[in-house]
Amino acid sequence: MDFNDTPDLASFRQDVKTWLDANAERRTDKLHMGMEGEQAFQEAKAWYKKKADAGYACLTWPKDYGGAGLTPLHEVVWTQEVEHFKTRDAHFVIGIGNCGPAILHFAEEEQKRELLPRMASAEDVWCQLFSEPSAGSDVAGLRTRAEKNGDDWTLNGQKIWTSGAQYSDYGVVLTRTDPTVSKYRGLTLFMIDMRQPGVEVRPIKQMDGGQHFNEVFFHDAVVPDSYRLGDVGGGWTGALTILMSERLAISGVQPTGFPQFLDLVKSLELDGEPIANDPIVRDRLASWYSQYAGLQALYKRMLTAVAKGGIAGAEASMGKLVGAVMNQEIANFTCQLFGPAGIILDPEISPERAHFEEQVLFSPGVRLAGGTDEVMRNILAEQVLGLPQEPRADKGIAFQDIPTGPS
Numbered sequence: 001m002d003f004n005d006t007p008d009l010a011s012f013r014q015d016v017k018t019w020l021d022a023n024a025e026r027r028t029d030k031l032h033m034g035m036e037g038e039q040a041f042q043e044a045k046a047w048y049k050k051k052a053d054a055g056y057a058c059l060t061w062p063k064d065y066g067g068a069g070l071t072p073l074h075e076v077v078w079t080q081e082v083e084h085f086k087t088r089d090a091h092f093v094i095g096i097g098n099c100g101p102a103i104l105h106f107a108e109e110e111q112k113r114e115l116l117p118r119m120a121s122a123e124d125v126w127c128q129l130f131s132e133p134s135a136g137s138d139v140a141g142l143r144t145r146a147e148k149n150g151d152d153w154t155l156n157g158q159k160i161w162t163s164g165a166q167y168s169d170y171g172v173v174l175t176r177t178d179p180t181v182s183k184y185r186g187l188t189l190f191m192i193d194m195r196q197p198g199v200e201v202r203p204i205k206q207m208d209g210g211q212h213f214n215e216v217f218f219h220d221a222v223v224p225d226s227y228r229l230g231d232v233g234g235g236w237t238g239a240l241t242i243l244m245s246e247r248l249a250i251s252g253v254q255p256t257g258f259p260q261f262l263d264l265v266k267s268l269e270l271d272g273e274p275i276a277n278d279p280i281v282r283d284r285l286a287s288w289y290s291q292y293a294g295l296q297a298l299y300k301r302m303l304t305a306v307a308k309g310g311i312a313g314a315e316a317s318m319g320k321l322v323g324a325v326m327n328q329e330i331a332n333f334t335c336q337l338f339g340p341a342g343i344i345l346d347p348e349i350s351p352e353r354a355h356f357e358e359q360v361l362f363s364p365g366v367r368l369a370g371g372t373d374e375v376m377r378n379i380l381a382e383q384v385l386g387l388p389q390e391p392r393a394d395k396g397i398a399f400q401d402i403p404t405g406p407s
């Protein structure tokens with residue numbers, strides 16, 4: 001990729017810089033900004049609305065659907081400039097990054113015009129309802145049923161780990177509509193109004209004190225057929241679109257911990273000596289720097305592929321795997337460096353310590369969300385290294401005939 005801006009991109013970059021300087025707060029540190037709490041959520045919505053009003057939301061979506069009608073390269077420029085500012089986009093990544101592309105691709109024109117502009121301006125927040133208690137890595141093994149009743153569908157079942165469901169107005173939900181065919185063929189994807197009767201959201205409390213995700217129960221929840229995404233029985237194709245978009249969206253925002261670690265190494269002392277002089281710290285710094293630089297290069301390679309009309313391939317899985325492991329290792333190592341003060345979780349007392357302690361508690365989840373380490377390794381083994389596929393014992397068997405444990 002040629003990383004020099006064309007005249008058009010250079011002018012866009014200048015506009016973005018000017019607008020951000022006038023409308024966003026410059027980052028004085030690189031510490032993580034949480035997404036918890038009603039106040040944070042309202043601030044995030046206000047920020048996103050301002051960004052949308054200025055024409056900087058959903059840069060690559062068509063204008064008819066609330067986007068800016070620009071190219072993926074404009075998106076790259078925006079990403080490069082916005083990282084120097086404090087922004088609050090995390091609540092909208094799942095909707096805009098994951099659900100939006102599937103709606104653009106599979107929804108009817110009327111639904112696109114009705115729903116996408118409100119998603120693009122963060123007026124409506126969306127969540128992704130795939131995982132179930134017995135269907136995570138093997139998401140196609142899900143059991144939430146959708147049954148046709150006239151022009152509507154009736155949903156019953158349970159989802160789990162649904163990020164942001166407590167804030168969401170709508171969700172994209174993957175259901176089983178036909179248990180008599182193999183598990184991938186009997187799935188159908190719908191959009192659902194999360195505020196309607198029959199949808200119950202129960203927050204899950206995490207060990208870091210936050211409530212990032214939820215259980216969601218459907219009790220005879222009714223969805224009109226016009227809210228179906230794609231063909232009946234074609235849900236797996238739509239789900240793959242969402243999962244691929246998810247890995248790309250995650251790659252842009254997934255924490256690696258490295259910039260924060262570097263800042264810390266520059267400023268912290270241990271026994272009266274800068275920790276940058278400590279051989280173990282230097283060894284870790286060199287190792288994580290090389291991984292971080294590799295991840296940056298991988299991300300650019302992926303953006304290049306997307307800018308040329310391709311898709312995020314196995315680079316996204318590699319970035320997810322390496323970045324998530326490194327983030328957890330950095331958090332654990334840093335808390336050991338802090339000694340007993342490493343357990344401080346209150347940013348008012350010490351923002352650095354609180355940041356790394358929070359990461360100790362949350363980073364294991366990053367290794368699971370969007371596909372676990374092992375699932376990423378399976379993808380890389382099969383798609384990059386060309387190793388034989390895992391044995392799939394349920395291949396070709398109707399979903400209802402797959403043996404299960406006692407119920």
Ligand SMILES: Cc1cc2nc3c(=O)[nH]c(=O)nc-3n(C[C@H](O)[C@H](O)[C@H](O)COP(=O)(O)OP(=O)(O)OC[C@H]3O[C@@H](n4cnc5c(N)ncnc54)[C@H](O)[C@@H]3O)c2cc1C
Binds near residue numbers: 127133162
């Ligand atoms: C922070 C966070 C946010 C999330 N947000 C959402 C969301 O918004 N929407 C949503 O639908 N889901 C969400 N999830 C759920 C996430 O997608 C699942 O947790 C993930 O896919 C793993 O599924 P599971 O938890 O059921 O684990 P399981 O699939 O039961 O896995 C258990 C263990 O077995 C291993 N394993 C499973 N299959 C294989 C295999 N074939 N080969 C080797 N090892 C294997 C796994 O790697 C793991 O170590 C979120 C999860 C987290 C942690």
